[in-house]
Amino acid sequence: MAVNHCEKIPLGTQGATDWEVVHLPSPLGDFQARAFRSPSTGSEHLVLSVGPLKVRGGLLRIHSECLTGDVFRSLRCDCGPQLEGALALLSREDGGIVIYMRGHEGRGIGLVEKLRAYALQEAGVDTIDANLQLGHAEDERDYADALDILCLLGVQSVRLITNNPQKRDALVQGGIEVEELVPLRIEANPHNERYLETKRRRMGHYLG
Ligand SMILES: Nc1nc2c(ncn2[C@@H]2O[C@H](COP(=O)(O)OP(=O)(O)OP(=O)(O)O)[C@@H](O)[C@H]2O)c(=O)[nH]1
Numbered sequence: 591m592a593v594n595h596c597e598k599i600p601l602g603t604q605g606a607t608d609w610e611v612v613h614l615p616s617p618l619g620d621f622q623a624r625a626f627r628s629p630s631t632g633s634e635h636l637v638l639s640v641g642p643l644k645v646r647g648g649l650l651r652i653h654s655e656c657l658t659g660d661v662f663r664s665l666r667c668d669c670g671p672q673l674e675g676a677l678a679l680l681s682r683e684d685g686g687i688v689i690y691m692r693g694h695e696g697r698g699i700g701l702v703e704k705l706r707a708y709a710l711q712e713a714g715v716d717t718i719d720a721n722l723q724l725g726h727a728e729d730e731r732d733y734a735d736a737l738d739i740l741c742l743l744g745v746q747s748v749r750l751i752t753n754n755p756q757k758r759d760a761l762v763q764g765g766i767e768v769e770e771l772v773p774l775r776i777e778a779n780p781h782n783e784r785y786l787e788t789k790r791r792r793m794g795h796y797l798g
């Protein structure tokens with residue numbers, strides 16, 4: 591059953607009115623930027639938006655940090671093109687929000703462990719079993735900070751940019767209505783083919 595996550599926001603949380611809103615021009619679009627420090631996890635997340643914030647039906651991407659893909663354009667995953675695709679979509683359509691989730695690196699296991707998981711994948715293990723062999727769950731991401739941010743921004747329903755059904759479930763369980771899933775189709779390359787196939791087959795991602 592869905593819970594109203596707004597009622598659970600921890601004491602000491604920045605209110606949306608305390609946030610500095612700054613202009614962030616970039617080759618990927620002209621954004622408003624806000625930063626949010628979570629009192630429960632200590633993570634600092636970046637919120638980029640285009641246009642006025644919508645209470646209902648705005649585009650939303652919750653992007654999990656991937657230093658290797660987002661910054662260094664690693665071809666092992668599809669994160670870099672997904673981030674660019676989502677930001678382009680906000681500018682092309684009538685605005686929306688991207689929440690860039692720090693602390694989600696490596697599906698929540700962190701950078702050091704992600705690279706250990708990559709080493710196992712180079713020995714033939716797939717992305718899920720690599721996590722399991724290292725003693726992690728297949729996906730350790732927590733969406734509570736994203737839910738806090740949405741509550742503080744007054745967002746009630748969204749069109750969610752993702753191929754991952756678990757992200758939709760996390761929002762719905764936190765009391766945010768997901769009106770539509772907006773897919774992000776990224777061309778596979780020889781380095782990420784197997785990874786994308788595992789996400790489709792074993793994690794239920796909508797990847798065609
Ligand atoms: N543990 C681990 N994490 C990975 C691996 N490849 C990418 N990641 C991380 O996975 C996260 C992105 O998750 P994805 O499954 O690619 O995509 P998603 O965010 O769940 O779904 P979309 O919304 O469709 O992008 C980022 O934090 C990456 O750092 C891997 O092989 N192992």
Ligand SMILES: [Zn+2]
Binds near residue numbers: 656659667668670
């Ligand atoms: Zn990635």
